[in-house]
Amino acid sequence: MANITHEDVMAIIKVTGVKLDGEKIDPKESFSEQGADSLDMINIIFAIQEKYGIEITDEAISDGEWLTLDKMVINLNKPLEQK
C-alpha cells in the first residue's frame, strides 16, 4: 500500500465534519490545541479506524500516540503488527 500522507488524514478529518481552527493545521501540535474537543477526537479516530480497517486502543490514545497529525501519519505507516 502507498504511504499514507498528511493530506490523506486531513481528507478523512474533513469528511467527519470536525471543525479545526484555521485553514492550515500544525502537524506537530495536538489537535486539541487546534480546536478539537474530546468528542471530536473520538470521531476523528473512529473515522481513521474505519478507513484503514485498524483498531486503535484506548491505551494508545491515552499514551498520546494519536494526538497530532504527525503522530497519526507515522502510526498509520507502521507495519500492521506495530500499530
Place this chain on the structure above:
Amino acid sequence: MIGINNIGCYIASERISNLEKTEKHGVTHDFIAEKIGIASVARKKPAEKASDLCVLAYDDLAARVAKSALDDIEFLCVCTQNGDYQLPQTSAIVQTKLWISKNCAAFDISLGCSGYVYSLHIAKSFMDACGLKKGLLFTSDPYSEIIDPNDKNTDLLFGDGATATLLTNNPVFDLGNGVFETDGKMFEHLIKRDNEKLVMNGRGIFNFAMTHVPEIVTRCLNANALRKEEIDFFLFHQASKYIIDNLRGRIKLEQEKVPFLIKEYGNTVSSSIPIALREYLDKTDKINILICGFGVGLSIASSILRRR
C-alpha cells in the same frame, strides 16, 4: 393485533443546570450546548423509586385517555435496570400501587437504552400469544441513583424520567418487524459493578453507535419492505446531540426527520424513545416511524411503527 394506543410520561421536575458545571468538569459552554446538547438534567427526589416514577407516568397516561381505557389491565411489564429492589420485580410493586387486578401478568425486563424496542416486541408477542387485550409497558430507569456527580462522562448526560405505554388491540401504531443485535464483548463500555457507580466509555459507545445503527436501520427497512424515503421520521435513542448529529450525517437523513428533543431534561435511557414518540401520537401525517435504541450490553434494537 396488539399495538401502541397511547403513552404517558413523567419527567422529574427538578432540573440541574449543566451550564453551571463547566468549571467542575473542565468543559466549555459551547461544548455543552453544541456537542452534548443537554442544558439541564432532570432529577427525581432522593426518596422516589423506579415504581414511583411509573405511577407518575401512569397518572399522565390516565389524563390522556377515557377512564375505562385503563380498566381490566391483564399485562404489566417494567423495563428497568434500577428497580426498587434487587428483588422482587418492580412490576409487582407497580401493580399494587395502581390497584390493578391480580389477574395480571407482571414481570420486569432488564435492558437499558435498547429496552423500549425490545419490550414492545416482548409485550406484543406475549399478549398476542396469551390472548390478552390490554396491557401497560413501563420504562423507568432512574440513573441519578448510580451516577458519580464527579464523572463528566455521565453526570452531564442522564436525566430521570419514566413512561407508561398503553397496549391494546385497537392501537394508533402497529408494530412492524423488529431487528436486534448484541455485541457482548463490549459489555464493559457501560457498566455498573457491585458497590460502584456507573462507568461509561464514551468512545466505545460512539464507535458502537456509528458502526451498528446505520447497519440496523438498513436491516430494519429491509425487514419491513420499506425504503428510507417512506419513513416520516427516525426516532433514535436520545443519547446526546453529538451522536444524533453524526448518525444523521452518516445515514444521510434530513435534519427535520431526526429529532433531538432532550435539551431540557437529558438522556432518560429506555424512556427516551417513548417520551419523544408521544409528541407524534397525534400528528396524523406521520405514518411510518422507525425507532432504534442502543446502549447497555452493548445492545441495539430497531423496529417500525405504522399508523393504523
